Amino acid sequence: MQREVGSLPLAPALRAKLVAAGFQTAQELLETGPCGLSKELGISKEEALEALQVVRQECHGDAARTAGGSGTTRKCTALELLEEEQAQGFIITFCSALDNILGGGVQLTKITEICGTPGVGKTQLCMQLAVDVQIPECFGGVAGEAVFIDTEGSFMVDRVVDIATACVQHCQLIAEAHQEEDHLKALETFSLESILSHIYYFRCRDYIELLAQVYLLPDFLSEHSKVRLVVVDGIAFPFRHDFEDLSLRTRLLNGLAQQLIIIAHDHKSASHGFRDVQPPAVTQNAEDTEMNPRKRPRREEEK
Amino acid sequence: MDWDQFDLNPKVIAALKKADIKSIKEILNLSGADLQRLMKLSSADIQCLLKTVSHMLRRNSMLTALQLCQDKDHLTSQHQKLSLGCSVLDTLLKGGIPLVGITELAGESSAGKTQISLQLCLCVQYPYKYGGLESGAVYICTEDVFPSKRLQQLIDQQHKLRVDVPAEIIQKIKFGNSIFVEHAADLDTFHNCITKRISLLLTRGMVRLVVIDSIAALFRCEFGVSDSVMKARYLQTFGAQLHSLSTRFRTPIMCINQVTDAVSESEVAQCSCRPKGIQIQPVNIACWCFWASC
Numbered sequence: 001m002q003r004e005v006g007s008l009p010l011a012p013a014l015r016a017k018l019v020a021a022g023f024q025t026a027q028e029l030l031e032t033g034p035c036g037l038s039k040e041l042g043i044s045k046e047e048a049l050e051a052l053q054v055v056r057q058e059c060h061g062d063a064a065r066t067a068g069g070s071g072t073t074r075k076c077t078a079l080e081l082l083e084e085e086q087a088q089g090f091i092i093t094f095c096s097a098l099d100n101i102l103g104g105g106v107q108l109t110k111i112t113e114i115c116g117t118p119g120v121g122k123t124q125l126c127m128q129l130a131v132d133v134q135i136p137e138c139f140g141g142v143a144g145e146a147v148f149i150d151t152e153g154s155f156m157v158d159r160v161v162d163i164a165t166a167c168v169q170h171c172q173l174i175a176e177a178h179q180e181e182d183h184l185k186a187l188e189t190f191s192l193e194s195i196l197s198h199i200y201y202f203r204c205r206d207y208i209e210l211l212a213q214v215y216l217l218p219d220f221l222s223e224h225s226k227v228r229l230v231v232v233d234g235i236a237f238p239f240r241h242d243f244e245d246l247s248l249r250t251r252l253l254n255g256l257a258q259q260l261i262i263i264a265h266d267h268k269s270a271s272h273g274f275r276d277v278q279p280p281a282v283t284q285n286a287e288d289t290e291m292n293p294r295k296r297p298r299r300e301e302e303k
Numbered sequence: 304m305d306w307d308q309f310d311l312n313p314k315v316i317a318a319l320k321k322a323d324i325k326s327i328k329e330i331l332n333l334s335g336a337d338l339q340r341l342m343k344l345s346s347a348d349i350q351c352l353l354k355t356v357s358h359m360l361r362r363n364s365m366l367t368a369l370q371l372c373q374d375k376d377h378l379t380s381q382h383q384k385l386s387l388g389c390s391v392l393d394t395l396l397k398g399g400i401p402l403v404g405i406t407e408l409a410g411e412s413s414a415g416k417t418q419i420s421l422q423l424c425l426c427v428q429y430p431y432k433y434g435g436l437e438s439g440a441v442y443i444c445t446e447d448v449f450p451s452k453r454l455q456q457l458i459d460q461q462h463k464l465r466v467d468v469p470a471e472i473i474q475k476i477k478f479g480n481s482i483f484v485e486h487a488a489d490l491d492t493f494h495n496c497i498t499k500r501i502s503l504l505l506t507r508g509m510v511r512l513v514v515i516d517s518i519a520a521l522f523r524c525e526f527g528v529s530d531s532v533m534k535a536r537y538l539q540t541f542g543a544q545l546h547s548l549s550t551r552f553r554t555p556i557m558c559i560n561q562v563t564d565a566v567s568e569s570e571v572a573q574c575s576c577r578p579k580g581i582q583i584q585p586v587n588i589a590c591w592c593f594w595a596s597c
Contacts, residue, residue, distance in 0.1 A: 011344055153403050153546075197368070202361075202365060211357075212331060213361055215354060
């Protein structure tokens with residue numbers, strides 16, 4: 001009930017009016033009532049009623065949260081965070097050298113950015129990861145599903161079929177060598193069809209579609225709670241050409257990155273963005289070096 | 304944009320109209336905080352608006368990889384490819400060239416690139432059953448005159464080249480009528496060609512293949528060494544436009560690029576005559592900026 005007026009989810013203009021009129025806490029607002037409020041602020045009665053409804057809901061929510069004990073302002077120690085991170089699985093890449101460098105594989109709850117010159121194998125790697133995230137737990141995987149957002153149209157199903165078939169064969173070899181109950185049971189459900197049916201593919205043709213898709217992602221992930229990997233293949237591709245307003249581009253890309261960070265953390269999944277980087281001879285590099293430094297600090301913080 | 308048809312709170316619709324927001328693009332270009340200030344609504348309302356608008360744009364857009372794999376409809380399937388008319392090449396390319404995206408055909412001079420692309424212009428006209436797309440082709444020449452005599456020879460010999468197709472089907476197709484030839488020797492003509500003229504043919508469904516012979520010729524003469532920035536920008540723009548045309552109309556774009564081979568001394572000593580190599584590869588738009596071949 002001692003909630004500050006400035007922190008309530010009301011329209012900014014309304015908040016400004018409340019502060020100017022001298023209201024400081026939510027309690028004061030509730031005591032004034034709708035008629036008094038509409039007179040003091042010079043707003044209509046309907047607006048005052050709506051505002052009070054919002055305030056009441058918020059306070060009710062706050063009370064429930066403090067009673068429950070856990071909420072968005074949960075406190076935990078660094079040791080607990082470390083243990084939580086170490087207990088999480090990794091998504092292996094099937095290349096032991098790469099897994100060693102990454103410390104086990106691609107981490108969950110983090111954004112991993114993969115940049116490279118064109119043709120170096122970024123799309124191949126992300127198709128591999130989309131298959132590897134589905135490996136059952138008894139074989140060392142995270143048994144999750146994957147979302148693949150494609151902006152360049154480079155997702156070739158035939159290649160994914162090859163990768164998935166090889167992965168299933170690999171697991172079959174392991175099962176034959178070890179001959180354990182749970183291995184054989186897991187193999188029953190780990191087949192080519194099941195792998196393909198758990199890769200959710202979205203094709204975005206321009207940056208507007210990409211933005212819209214990322215806004216819809218949290219709801220999609222809530223419905224499909226087993227998703228553990230989100231791949232965005234070519235996050236910079238739709239922004240690279242036909243963009244005269246560079247500051248808008250920077251803002252949109254940063255906004256996208258922020259949203260993905262929130263999604264990765266809330267849904268405990270790994271987000272992957274892929275970008276092409278051009279070698280020094282060409283203009284592209286000028287644009288890319290602007291974007292790169294901004295992305296690196298975020299990665300360092302996370303990792 | 305008619306906001307009334309959206310599933311939104313009337314108060315939000317009124318705010319949209321008052322703020323003079325005319326399209327979904329404008330809404331998505333603004334951040335959540337900007338929208339709150341502009342429309343004077345709370346953050347919950349704005350979140351709801353963003354989700355509704357995104358949903359409107361992206362409903363029914365999800366596919367699973369299994370659905371992509373099992374899709375056999377020739378209008379949407381990824382398995383549908385454009386055959387090159389040669390069983391050996393088709394086997395190497397797993398069916399032919401993909402329908403979406405730009406494919407680059409690179410090789411030394413007189414390796415056979417123009418011959419393959421002429422043959423492709425004929426292959427595209429065959430029915431779907433024989434690896435074609437039942438449509439015509441656009442051939443854009445940027446350096447030489449179009450080899451019409453050679454094309455005529457190929458047309459006359461189709462029954463020998465394509466033994467897998469019954470003779471009566473070959474006779475029915477009027478190959479010459481469906482090949483549209485453009486000469487574009489400079490950048491502006493080329494730009495005009497791909498933005499206006501080709502889109503018209505594609506929209507009418509008259510062509511399902513675009514061949515550009517050759518892309519490097521456009522850039523060889525007009526740009527000096529110091530203009531590489533400008534050159535890259537043009538290439539990038541053209542690449543993006545072609546890519547977007549290809550995606551919209553599911554039309555393969557074949558670009559011919561001439562490369563010079565770096566021959567080492569020992570190789571020359573070993574053999575006086577080497578078979579020339581051709582490279583066929585799908586092009587990643589970003590790597591067009593690498594083309595410095597002259």
